[in-house]
Amino acid sequence: AQTVTQSQPEMSVQEAETVTLSCTYDTSENNYYLFWYKQPPSRQMILVIRQEAYKQQNATENRFSVNFQKAAKSFSLKISDSQLGDTAMYFCAFMKHVTSGTYKYIFGTGTRLKVLA
Amino acid sequence: NAGVTQTPKFRVLKTGQSMTLLCAQDMNHEYMYWYRQDPGMGLRLIHYSVGEGTTAKGEVPDGYNVSRLKKQNFLLGLESAAPSQTSVYFCASSYSTHYNEQFFGPGTRLTVL
Numbered sequence: 168a169q170t171v172t173q174s175q176p177e178m179s180v181q182e183a184e185t186v187t188l189s190c191t192y193d194t195s196e197n198n199y200y201l202f203w204y205k206q207p208p209s210r211q212m213i214l215v216i217r218q219e220a221y222k223q224q225n226a227t228e229n230r231f232s233v234n235f236q237k238a239a240k241s242f243s244l245k246i247s248d249s250q251l252g253d254t255a256m257y258f259c260a261f262m263k264h265v266t267s268g269t270y271k272y273i274f275g276t277g278t279r280l281k282v283l284a
Numbered sequence: 285n286a287g288v289t290q291t292p293k294f295r296v297l298k299t300g301q302s303m304t305l306l307c308a309q310d311m312n313h314e315y316m317y318w319y320r321q322d323p324g325m326g327l328r329l330i331h332y333s334v335g336e337g338t339t340a341k342g343e344v345p346d347g348y349n350v351s352r353l354k355k356q357n358f359l360l361g362l363e364s365a366a367p368s369q370t371s372v373y374f375c376a377s378s379y380s381t382h383y384n385e386q387f388f389g390p391g392t393r394l395t396v397l
Contacts, residue, residue: 171326204386209390210372210390210391211388211389211390211391212374212376212388213388214385214386217385258326258327260326260327271343272327272329272342272343273326273343274326274327274328275326276324276325276326277326
């Protein structure tokens with residue numbers, strides 16, 4: 168069965184510094200997709216970054232980048248130049264196509280990140 | 285452009301009561317989803333829809349029903365609420381296939397006594 172593990176329930180980082188959130192997953196599939204979603208205190212979740220497993224190049228979105236290690240089944244999120252607005256719960260998610268029209272989503276339990284002024 | 289909206293934002297039910305949660309999106313998205321979020325757990329997919337008139341079961345569908353009569357609306361129904369259904373419910377939508385970005389609503393906090 169597929170699982171997604173986020174081993175850091177809470178983290179903190181000083182403003183302007185860099186922080187890395189870890190995520191590991193377990194699957195026997197070769198084709199799948201990985202996501203990082205951010206849930207600020209207002210609760211509305213937004214996509215931070217996504218990675219397709221068949222792409223070896225790590226995805227980057229401005230200050231956010233991932234370190235995707237397919238063999239190790241690891242998908243960590245690096246936030247550079249942390250800002251107070253980055254304070255949120257971060258969820259790692261795994262998605263794979265199961266059958267025609269059927270997809271399977273698994274979210275991790277989340278990492279609560281607090282950026283300190 | 286309101287994005288994804290959910291009605292109501294909060295609700296308290298007694299065991300055995302029924303209710304319907306409404307999700308609406310104005311982005312002309314084909315795919316819509318219902319998740320529940322419980323403390324210490326990630327989001328779990330309840331049901332989803334790949335288009336008007338279609339629905340499919342997710343990871344935790346028992347005790348819930350859904351309908352997608354109009355493309356912009358996705359309804360989640362609880363026919364006989366149970367305390368185990370106390371949770372925060374999130375609706376989301378995406379343009380086409382699942383690996384496109386999902387846009388989430390603000391959530392509905394449901395308490396079943």
